[in-house]
Each structure stands twice: as C-alpha cells, then as structure tokens.
Amino acid sequence: MDYEILKTILCLLEKIKYKADLTxxxxxxxxxxxxxxxxxxEKKLKExxxxxxxxxxxxxxxxxVIxxxxxxxxxxxxxxELLEGKKIFLTQEDITRCRINFEDDFKNLLKKIKKDYGIIIDFREVIGDKQKYYEIALPKDFDERYAKILQKLRKLLSKVAPKESEKKEKEKKSLRDMPISYDAESCVIKIGELEVKLPPGRYESDFCKIMFKYKPNKPISWDIIWDGIMGSSLTGEKPEPTRENWQMVYDTMRRINKxxxxxxxxxxNLFSWKEKQVIRNF
Known part of the structure; x- marks a missing residue:
C-alpha cells in the first residue's frame, strides 16, 4: 500500500477514535x-x-407523494441509529490534518476502512443546515479492533516508509543540471523553475548580491563579503580578521545552503567554504 495512503488512513482512524472516546x-x-x-x-408509511x-x-x-x-x-x-455501537460525526474541519478532500476521496476511504478492516459498520452522508457531515456507526468492540488494526498499520507503515524514502532519494535533483541566477530586487535565487526566497534586508540577500557578481568556482575572500554586508566600504573601515567577523559570513553561507x-x-551545497573563502559551486 502507498505510504501516503497509509498515513491518511492512520490519521482518519485516529480522528474516529478521538470522536469515539468522546461519545x-x-x-x-x-x-x-x-x-x-x-x-x-413504518406503520404510518404502510397505511x-x-x-x-x-x-x-x-x-x-x-x-x-409528499x-x-x-x-x-x-x-x-x-x-x-439502531445499528449496534456508537454513532460519531465527522466534519470537514475534523479531518483537516489528514490531507484528504471531503468529497469522493473521503467517502472511498471510509468504504475501504469498512471493507478491509471492519472497524466501521456503516456510514452515511448528511447534509445539515450549516454544513455537510458524515455519521459513522462503530461496532461495540471498536476499541479492541482499533488497537489491533493500529498496531498492524503502524508495522506496515514502518516497512513502507524506507521504500518511500528511497523513492524520494531517486527523485532528488542536482544543481549541476539547472540554470542558477539571483534577482537582487526580489531577493530570490532562481534555480531552474523554482525560487528560493531570501529575507530582504538581511545578511543572506547581501551575501548573494556579492557572490553572484562573480563566476562559479571563483574563491571570494570572507572580508569582501563581510564588507558588502556590513557596508564598511562607505566608511573606509576594514574588518578585523577575528573569528566573530568571518564566522558571520560562514553562518550566512550555511543558512543559504540549507x-x-x-x-x-x-x-x-550552492556555496562552499575553504580557507576562509567562499566559492559558488554552480
């Protein structure tokens, strides 16, 4: 079973359990x-x-007819309502964190849970005065069934999860394959069709403004970047080669890479650090 579907089922079961505990x-x-x-x-209907x-x-x-x-x-x-066990109600707000729409996808998932796990006796869609909701009938031994199914699904999730992470690993992109530029006005690093937004007026945006003036693979001394960030060129002051000063440049680089x-x-890493110099790798 797909990793995301499993997570959604577990999320929905937890919501059902929460409502069951309150009912x-x-x-x-x-x-x-x-x-x-x-x-x-029924007698009146027959008459x-x-x-x-x-x-x-x-x-x-x-x-x-009426x-x-x-x-x-x-x-x-x-x-x-005369079906055995508790009757709970689920609204769209109840399942917000389960990442599933409240239409056919939700209904189909309830059908699957009913058929595959037997933790639902039946359910029905109700159009209320203010909103739509689903009423769900649970078996009398719901708590026991829930505990068993929860354990089973969590084991299955742990087996599927590594496969999913491997899939994501395969889907990883490479900066080497994408055009990269920096828009200083909007403080955005453009990489292929994606954008990495940087906080305006902060160290990261000034750092990139300086580094993208140079071609990739050209080492730029930390003090040049520090000077551009702090604006010391306006006063004629040069940065002292203290750890505090070059560490600021290094930490800024790491935040951008992240x-x-x-x-x-x-x-x-878009940028790398070597002997107190910054290199734009791509």
Missing amino acids: PQPTEEEIKEKKKRKEEL IKEGMEKNRDIATQALG SLPLLSNQINTLKF RVKQTLNVDE
Whole structure:
C-alpha cells in the first residue's frame, strides 16, 4: 500500500477514535425509544401506501407523494441509529490534518476502512443546515479492533516508509543540471523553475548580491563579503580578521545552503567554504 495512503488512513482512524472516546454508548432506554418510533413510522408509511392504492383521488395521491419520502428518510435514519455501537460525526474541519478532500476521496476511504478492516459498520452522508457531515456507526468492540488494526498499520507503515524514502532519494535533483541566477530586487535565487526566497534586508540577500557578481568556482575572500554586508566600504573601515567577523559570513553561507536544499530536495551545497573563502559551486 502507498505510504501516503497509509498515513491518511492512520490519521482518519485516529480522528474516529478521538470522536469515539468522546461519545457515550447509547442507553437501553434510548434504543427502546428509537425502536418504538421506528415501528410507529413504518406503520404510518404502510397505511399511506395502502390508502394510495385504495383511493386514487388527487388529494390522497398528493399527500402520499409528499409524505412517503419524508417518512422513508426518517425510518432510514432510525435504522442507522439502531445499528449496534456508537454513532460519531465527522466534519470537514475534523479531518483537516489528514490531507484528504471531503468529497469522493473521503467517502472511498471510509468504504475501504469498512471493507478491509471492519472497524466501521456503516456510514452515511448528511447534509445539515450549516454544513455537510458524515455519521459513522462503530461496532461495540471498536476499541479492541482499533488497537489491533493500529498496531498492524503502524508495522506496515514502518516497512513502507524506507521504500518511500528511497523513492524520494531517486527523485532528488542536482544543481549541476539547472540554470542558477539571483534577482537582487526580489531577493530570490532562481534555480531552474523554482525560487528560493531570501529575507530582504538581511545578511543572506547581501551575501548573494556579492557572490553572484562573480563566476562559479571563483574563491571570494570572507572580508569582501563581510564588507558588502556590513557596508564598511562607505566608511573606509576594514574588518578585523577575528573569528566573530568571518564566522558571520560562514553562518550566512550555511543558512543559504540549507534553504536551497530544503526547497529543491538536493544534496549539493550552492556555496562552499575553504580557507576562509567562499566559492559558488554552480
């Protein structure tokens, strides 16, 4: 099973468990009352159908056309509520973190959970006054089933996860294969079709403004970059060769490399450090 689907199923099961923990089991009195109400509605439905068969006048037929769908809907609702176990409700807001749309994908996933894991007896889509939601009927032994399925799915996830990471590893790109430039006005490193945004007015943007003046593989001394960042050329002051000063340049370079790696899923460093010099590798 796909890694992402497994994660979504686990997320959804956790949401169902959370709602189940908050929902009390229906009492015998509640069940008895619903059964009684269901029998009354079924009796009324039968009477209307028989009346429509015996009496063909317009008034009787019109009453039947209006009443039958309403009664049928009420009976179906009671049938669902009389299924064993708890009934929980899930809204779109409840499953936001599960990264699944609340339409067919969600419905299909509920069907899969019902069929493959038996942790759902049934479910139904309800269009409420304010929003749509799903009512889900759970088995009486839901907690026991949930514990077993959770353990099984987590084991499966741990087996699938390495394969997924290998897949991502194969999909990694190389900076060597992409055109790279820097837009100083928008503080953006453009790499192929992607953009790495840098915070404007910060060390990173000034660092790149300096480094992209030079061709790749040309070593640039740390003090030239420091001078460009701190603006010391305006005052005529030169940076002292202290660790504090060159460390600032080094740390800025590392932050940029990290941004590039995270944005593009690459392993290479855009910049490298050697003997207190910075080199743009690509």
